[in-house]
Amino acid sequence: MSHSIDFHASQTAMNDQMVEIKPGATWTYTFHADYAGVWMYHCGTAPARWHIANGMFGMVIVEPRGGLPHVDQEFAFVQSEWYLGGQGQPASYAKANAAAPSPDFVVFNGVANQYKDNPIPVKAGSRIRIFVLNVGPNEMSSFHIVGTIFDTVTKEGVQLLKGNAGGWGSQAVDLSPAQAAIIELTIPEKGMYAFVTHAFNFVGKGAIGVLMGQ
Amino acid sequence: MSHSIDFHASQTAMNDQMVEIKPGATWTYTFHADYAGVWMYHCGTAPARWHIANGMFGMVIVEPRGGLPHVDQEFAFVQSEWYLGGQGQPASYAKANAAAPSPDFVVFNGVANQYKDNPIPVKAGSRIRIFVLNVGPNEMSSFHIVGTIFDTVTKEGVQLLKGNAGGWGSQAVDLSPAQAAIIELTIPEKGMYAFVTHAFNFVGKGAIGVLMGQ
Amino acid sequence: MSHSIDFHASQTAMNDQMVEIKPGATWTYTFHADYAGVWMYHCGTAPARWHIANGMFGMVIVEPRGGLPHVDQEFAFVQSEWYLGGQGQPASYAKANAAAPSPDFVVFNGVANQYKDNPIPVKAGSRIRIFVLNVGPNEMSSFHIVGTIFDTVTKEGVQLLKGNAGGWGSQAVDLSPAQAAIIELTIPEKGMYAFVTHAFNFVGKGAIGVLMGQ
Numbered sequence: 001m002s003h004s005i006d007f008h009a010s011q012t013a014m015n016d017q018m019v020e021i022k023p024g025a026t027w028t029y030t031f032h033a034d035y036a037g038v039w040m041y042h043c044g045t046a047p048a049r050w051h052i053a054n055g056m057f058g059m060v061i062v063e064p065r066g067g068l069p070h071v072d073q074e075f076a077f078v079q080s081e082w083y084l085g086g087q088g089q090p091a092s093y094a095k096a097n098a099a100a101p102s103p104d105f106v107v108f109n110g111v112a113n114q115y116k117d118n119p120i121p122v123k124a125g126s127r128i129r130i131f132v133l134n135v136g137p138n139e140m141s142s143f144h145i146v147g148t149i150f151d152t153v154t155k156e157g158v159q160l161l162k163g164n165a166g167g168w169g170s171q172a173v174d175l176s177p178a179q180a181a182i183i184e185l186t187i188p189e190k191g192m193y194a195f196v197t198h199a200f201n202f203v204g205k206g207a208i209g210v211l212m213g214q
Numbered sequence: 215m216s217h218s219i220d221f222h223a224s225q226t227a228m229n230d231q232m233v234e235i236k237p238g239a240t241w242t243y244t245f246h247a248d249y250a251g252v253w254m255y256h257c258g259t260a261p262a263r264w265h266i267a268n269g270m271f272g273m274v275i276v277e278p279r280g281g282l283p284h285v286d287q288e289f290a291f292v293q294s295e296w297y298l299g300g301q302g303q304p305a306s307y308a309k310a311n312a313a314a315p316s317p318d319f320v321v322f323n324g325v326a327n328q329y330k331d332n333p334i335p336v337k338a339g340s341r342i343r344i345f346v347l348n349v350g351p352n353e354m355s356s357f358h359i360v361g362t363i364f365d366t367v368t369k370e371g372v373q374l375l376k377g378n379a380g381g382w383g384s385q386a387v388d389l390s391p392a393q394a395a396i397i398e399l400t401i402p403e404k405g406m407y408a409f410v411t412h413a414f415n416f417v418g419k420g421a422i423g424v425l426m427g428q
Numbered sequence: 429m430s431h432s433i434d435f436h437a438s439q440t441a442m443n444d445q446m447v448e449i450k451p452g453a454t455w456t457y458t459f460h461a462d463y464a465g466v467w468m469y470h471c472g473t474a475p476a477r478w479h480i481a482n483g484m485f486g487m488v489i490v491e492p493r494g495g496l497p498h499v500d501q502e503f504a505f506v507q508s509e510w511y512l513g514g515q516g517q518p519a520s521y522a523k524a525n526a527a528a529p530s531p532d533f534v535v536f537n538g539v540a541n542q543y544k545d546n547p548i549p550v551k552a553g554s555r556i557r558i559f560v561l562n563v564g565p566n567e568m569s570s571f572h573i574v575g576t577i578f579d580t581v582t583k584e585g586v587q588l589l590k591g592n593a594g595g596w597g598s599q600a601v602d603l604s605p606a607q608a609a610i611i612e613l614t615i616p617e618k619g620m621y622a623f624v625t626h627a628f629n630f631v632g633k634g635a636i637g638v639l640m641g642q
Contacts, residue, residue: 008385012361013405013427035363035383044360049414064382097418098316102526137414140354140388140568142604146472147440149463153584156367157382158374160586168492168585169463171436174568174604176356176388178412191441198606200477200565204525213441222599226575227619227641249577249597258574263628278596311632312530351628354568354602370581371596372588390570390602392626 003051006044008178009033009060018044036064037157038131038180052137053083053096055110059133059180071184072126077108079134079141079175079197079207096137103139105206106197112206116194119210124190128211129182136177142198144172145185145211152184172198187213217265220258222392223247223274232258250278251371252345252394266351267297267310269324273347273394285398286340291322293348293355293389293411293421310351317353319420320411326420330408333424338404342425343396350391356412358386359399359425366398386412401427431479434472436606437461437488446472464492465585466559466608480565481511481524483538487561487608499612500554505536507562507569507603507625507635524565531567533634534625540634544622547638552618556639557610564605570626572600573613573639580612600626615641 002020010017010031021027039060043051059078081103083095095102105112122128134141149169153160156179161170163184173181187193193211196203216234224231224245235241253274257265273292295317297309309316319326336342348355363383367374370393375384377398387395401407407425410417430448438445438459449455467488471479487506509531511523523530533540550556562569577597581588584607589598591612601609615621621639624631 006360008358008363010361011363011400011402013403014361014408015405016361016403018361035365036381037363037383037385039385047414047418049417052414097415136356136412139413140356140604142564142568142606144436144606146434147438147442147444147446149436149439149465151463153586154382156374156384156386158367158384160584167464168582169465170584170586171465171467171608172584172604172606174388174602174607176354176386176412177414178356178358178386179388180385186439188439189441189444191443194442198564198604199567200475200480200605201525203477204475220574222572222577224575225577225614225616227617228575228622229619230575230617232575249579250595251577251597251599253599261632263631266628311629350570350626353627354570368596370588370598370600372581372598388602390568390600390626391628392570392572392600393602394599 002045003056004044005029005041007031007039007041007060009037009039009062020045033062036062038133038182040133040135040178040180042135049096049137050093052135053091057135059131061131068129071129073122074129074131075120076131079106079108079132080110081106081136081139103205106139106202107206108209113208115209119212121214122187122211124187124213126187127184128187129184131180131182132175133180134175134177138177140177140199141175142172143175144196144198146194148185148188148193150183150185153181155179155181187211190214216259217270218258219243219255221245221253221255221274223251223253223276234259247276250276252347252396254347254349254392254394256349263310263351264307266349267305271349273345275345282343285343287336288343289334290345293320293322293346294324295320295350295353317419320353320416321420322423327422329423333426335428336401336425338401338427340401341398342401343398345394345396346389347394348389348391352391354391355389356386357389358410358412360408362399362402362407364397364399367395369393369395401425404428430473431484432472433457433469435459435467435469435488437465437467437490448473461490464490466561466610468561468563468606468608470563477524477565478521480563481519485563487559489559496557499557501550502557502559503548504559507534507536507560508538509534509564509567531633534567534630535634536637541636543637547640549642550615550639552615552641554615555612556615557612559608559610560603561608562603562605566605568605569603570600571603571609572624572626574622576613576616576621578611578613581609583607583609615639618642
């Protein structure tokens, strides 16, 4: 079937750059990244939810002029939903289309529980930046990391918190489908820190990973 | 049956201005608009969700003292849900009441796909302001316009972005039921720009329109 | 069964302070409250959603250095969901686990309609501060008080509005599971003010209370 790309980081008419790409054809999508942000891209061919539900999405990071301040480690997590079709079949269009969504899995970077089964090593005391994007297609995220506090949060281009130690902190960032955030935190000590969406019905469906402080 | 009005732009006891209006009766609801914002109004007679689900809602815009800066065109979109009853019947109370909402249609300004079937003409290069209100009654919105970036966003009275060209931009605005925002953008060129809630399960249920750059 | 505590106000590895507490055992959870905020705590023993769905949660308020400005009255509301099991049984794990949540009750401070049945007296003209936390486990909140406007809002540590009378106001605060806010308002006159989540499907399930201006 045909596909296309919709880069949220770009400003272009749908019939200019987001055009149909037929099987075997090629297309060069040209745009100037005028705005900093953490942006979704996805196949935009109708019905887009079907293409998104089959995994045709990703994240584009556009840093502001001069870049972001130095941190020790950066990670990028894309939260998405799987609506399973039958064995060997693509995702279920009927399920992904349902108005009362019931994803079979809710995952970070495509695979349920992958960072729980294989925790991500981080250094105790180090400064961490996480780019997190919720591609849906249907459900919101409430991104949280157990045992840590976010002191710096930029959501949809808005710097909400600025690392004011001793000031206010944040426990969760709400992201509707197609929203993204940049969060920063310090790993307080050695040990285990689970990251989840705090919509806990989805934690048992794969939306959990672990940062392992070493 | 009786009805009433609940203006979110007002400050008044429910038993002062939001009183029952019996069929055939009249009532003048008096209030002073003390706060700028984009406000929902709706019938407040219990159960209010039934009245809202039957379309008894709207938007009130209170501009700040001195007004908003000049733009080329302004639009107002109210996102809402239809829970169909039988033929010739009002909206289904049972469906609208369900805790796992399954709206039959999710629409802008009352009618599914109306601005897809009849695109709204806008000028390429022009500056656009959109007042967007999510009246629900149940579901959140993730308002997005394909091919554009919001450089100015005021949500629930809070100016989140201020048109800092070359700075940060926003791809989607999250609105829980009864929340509203004012967004601004520039139409980059001639062509088609679809506006949706990026909760894509609802796009196929009518939550899509088109701005046509000319 | 075993339990544990996860204080969102703390920074600690899960295997440091959030450890398993066996029946009959005791544990002293020690932490330094480094960040101001309105924080959730909950049992963190897997599956945490089951423990949260059975009511093992609460709110911790950490005021900033020097405290919050004086108001006449303060209230704390925790919004949560009940997923009923059979008579005499704990909450239904199956229901709480469902990806399409259908809570039987959505409540403030544990009991459906309690503040509707027994309204909370407040003084007309007085200044009110409300700490509101949504513990879920699954659904978002759109906190609203009928007949009032929020002129001061701090959500997840971010002061969104600062009591600018005559400026912008807010009608609803969106809180995903594990998010909290501090809102302030003035009771405009004697009479009734209902507080709800404006996700109206939940109002009929118990998510309503009344402030009674006297």
